[in-house]
Amino acid sequence: MNVVILGAGEVGFHIASRLATEGNNVSVVDMDEERLQVISDSMDVKTICGMASHPRILEAAGAANADLLIAVTTNDEVNMLACQVAHSLFKVPTKLARVREADYALHRDQLIGRDDLPIDVIISPEGEAAKVVMGRLNVSSALDAREFFGGEIQLVEFVVRPKSLLAGLSLMELPEVMGDLDVYVVAHEHNNRWTVPKGNTVLLSGDSIYVAVSRIQLDKLMIKLDMACHSPQGRNVMMVGGGHIGFKVASELEKAGAFVKLIEANGPRAEWLSDQFSNVVVIHGDALDQKLLEEENIDKMDDFLALTNDDETNILSSLISKRYGVPHVVTLVNRSIYTQLVRQIGLDVTVSPRLSTVASILSFVRKGRIHGMASLADGNLEVLEAEALETSAILNKPLKELDMPEDTVIGAILRDGKIIVPNGRVKVETHDHVLIVTTSASVPEVEKLFEVHLEFF
Incomplete structure (x- = not known):
């Protein structure tokens, strides 16, 4: 398959790497020569430096023979225009575009179509990340929770506790312990190494596992493992960051009946947010201001969500909330370099828009x-x-x-x-x-x- 990828950032890099590894012919376009050099040094792909929406650049990237165009630059308008140019001039059959602006997403049905913008799939990193955040709030004792089969199956990540029913258990013994619960361990982490387990794999205290369980049996599983499973309704939630992801999550939490306090550093954005909600308290302030956090009763919160666009702010504010004893903390991490580090410093529940976006595109x-x-x-x-x-x-x-x-x-x-x-x-x-x-x-x-x-x- 001939693939043209527009954008050599984190998402473009990982998609190019996956598709090139699988034997596809991949071209990557970006205006940053240094990023392209990193890609060129890392994988066997063609790189072109230039504006992704310009016809001559798309032609140089091989758009005339492309089976697929994936537009993931940091600019929504460039992504959408590139899809139009690829369609009109080069007849590229399939086009995907990353679109981050919520205003476009609200009108996607009117904007996208045979007689309108010729985009086959719009990917929203914020929308994908917001889904993951809400999934993890619903299973707050778990490190991760994903839905499959339209929500009928849950993949839930737990740490094996020292006195848990699972500690010291081999997977072939699991049916005995679970009784009438139908569960299947599909992934196992020991000493920071993840593997797909076998029947003779033994679960040790401190290991992490992913368990496949049906939606209707999830509550039973949580009770059996002495873990909490809560609806957001009635929970006290503090959020930092009112950007696209924060706004989507706050909207969902408001609908679910949670009591939300949202801290936003940007004054005009905070004012805009306060006009959008009826039951969300919006506070203009610094998420790292200890006095502000204390005034807003951080120690009384059930959940703390760090969802700003700045990884360092998210990590530091999450550590502060842990110090105040918040039982459930979710940290947004954009840069891959931090993804492997945050768990080592005690931040177990993380969300990566990059990974969510890559998975959506590859699916x-x-x-x-x-x-x-x-x-x-x-x-x-x-x-x-x-x-x-x-x-x-x-x-x-x-x-x-x-x-x-x-x-x-x-x-x-x-x-x-x-x-x-x-x-x-x-x-x-x-x-x-x-x-x-x-x-x-x-x-x-x-x-x-x-x-x-x-x-x-």
């Missing part, structure tokens, strides 16, 4: 019938939700006989609205939706199990 790019995709474990593992069709290679074999990569596991199957927690004897049937956890390197091999062959059409 659209994937071959076969991949309906959803997400990155877990700071990007070390991938989760795919795939549909099996009549010609898929995964059909009609017991799972234990499937030729799958070693670092891959099937965590759940959705069949006719019912969740099946798999064992080695289960077979995948036509139109089953299958939840698979694997490593980035094995994604192409897993995709082959779901590819649609020509005779299907």
